[in-house]
Amino acid sequence: MSIRLYIGNLPKEEIDRQDLQAVFAEEGDAVTTKLIKDRKTGKCRGFGFLTVNNDEQADQIIEKYNGQMFKDTPIKLEKALPRTKGEEGEEQPQQQVPKPIIQGSSTPSSSGNKEGNRRERTKKSRRGSGGGSARETATSVDNEAFRPDPRWAADLEKLKQMLSAQTTN
Numbered sequence: 001m002s003i004r005l006y007i008g009n010l011p012k013e014e015i016d017r018q019d020l021q022a023v024f025a026e027e028g029d030a031v032t033t034k035l036i037k038d039r040k041t042g043k044c045r046g047f048g049f050l051t052v053n054n055d056e057q058a059d060q061i062i063e064k065y066n067g068q069m070f071k072d073t074p075i076k077l078e079k080a081l082p083r084t085k086g087e088e089g090e091e092q093p094q095q096q097v098p099k100p101i102i103q104g105s106s107t108p109s110s111s112g113n114k115e116g117n118r119r120e121r122t123k124k125s126r127r128g129s130g131g132g133s134a135r136e137t138a139t140s141v142d143n144e145a146f147r148p149d150p151r152w153a154a155d156l157e158k159l160k161q162m163l164s165a166q167t168t169n
């Protein structure tokens with residue numbers, strides 16, 4: 001079974017796949033690279049993928065090449081998350097952490113894409129008065145299941161305990 005590795009922190013300039021493949025040439029033909037480029041400009045989008053034969057080889061390559069310099073920038077290697085398709089059919093890395101839901105708010109935290117939130121609000125305002133009240137929208141958002149990122153679950157639990165201890169004092 002082949003394993004895909006995410007290669008991040010690539011320079012956003014014109015790079016050939018062969019340049020990236022040359023970095024991993026020592027590993028042999030069993031390793032293949034895929035460079036993700038912008039369709040309009042042809043420049044690298046800053047990431048790519050590396051496919052290896054097995055999990056052990058993937059761990060060895062991550063240990064060996066993570067942080068290695070490539071065109072004056074240290075590359076970042078990690079196991080790729082499951083594939084998803086973007087708007088144009090390109091593969092997109094899933095590096096986003098779920099946004100927390102704020103009680104009493106009709107939208108999730110706006111720490112991310114402000115432009116997207118503006119568009120969303122504009123679409124809602126165009127719907128007119130038949131779309132439901134702000135109170136109903138807040139209730140539906142609050143009722144959604146929210147699971148924290150498992151990498152931070154233990155730290156989140158500690159913070160909750162510290163906060164509850166402060167409020168009781």
